[in-house]
Amino acid sequence: xxxxxxxxxxxxxxxxxxxxxxxxxxxxxxxxxxxxxxxxxxxxxxxxxxxxxxxxxxxxxxxxxxxxxxxxxxxxxxxxxxxxxxxxxxxxxxxxxxxxxxxxxxxxxxxxxxxxxxxxxxxxxxxxxxxxxxxxxxx
Numbered sequence: 001x002x003x004x005x006x007x008x009x010x011x012x013x014x015x016x017x018x019x020x021x022x023x024x025x026x027x028x029x030x031x032x033x034x035x036x037x038x039x040x041x042x043x044x045x046x047x048x049x050x051x052x053x054x055x056x057x058x059x060x061x062x063x064x065x066x067x068x069x070x071x072x073x074x075x076x077x078x079x080x081x082x083x084x085x086x087x088x089x090x091x092x093x094x095x096x097x098x099x100x101x102x103x104x105x106x107x108x109x110x111x112x113x114x115x116x117x118x119x120x121x122x123x124x125x126x127x128x129x130x131x132x133x134x135x136x137x138x139x
Contacts, residue, residue, distance in 0.1 A: 003042070004076035010061035011069045012037040041071045045097050052110040055099040069099040078117045093117040 008017040013034040027035040044054050060067050078091035094115040102109055 001079050002076055003073050005072075005074035006038065006042065007070070007072040007074075008038065008041050009070040010064075010067040011041045011071060012059055012061065014038060014041065015061050042073065045071050045073055045095055050097060050110065050112055052099070052108060055108075055110070057108075059099070068101070070096070071098075072096040081114070091117050 002023070003021055005020050006017065008014045010016075013032075014037050017038065027038060029035055044050065047054070055069060057063065057065060060069060072094060074094045075092065078093040080089040081092045082089040092114045094113075096111075096113045096115070098111045100109060100111060101107065
């Protein structure tokens with residue numbers, strides 16, 4: 001598995017980052033530049049079980065409760081994911097996680113999406129090639 005692109009918005013000290021990664025990459029910078037926060041964002045998306053409790057308000061950039069966290073990882077080549085033992089694997093080209101709020105009620109929720117290499121948004125609003133999960137925080 002190779003991560004070819006990292007997109008992070010409003011996670012800890014990272015306000016906005018969108019970087020294409022070559023075959024071999026290194027994070028270099030002075031102390032407090034955000035290197036550990038980039039790695040923490042990647043780890044949170046790739047850990048075994050991502051839930052709304054994976055994030056909290058202290059993870060939002062500037063502790064600004066009006067902001068949403070967005071983290072996306074793109075893989076090249078796509079990762080083969082097999083949900084069930086006897087099913088065909090599905091190619092996953094991108095994983096996206098967004099820590100956001102419901103439009104009514106204000107409770108935090110987590111949206112996660114796995115997009116296939118052939119995903120194209122439809123003008124009719126269908127999500128062909130995408131798996132979407134929403135989890136609500138207990139509040």
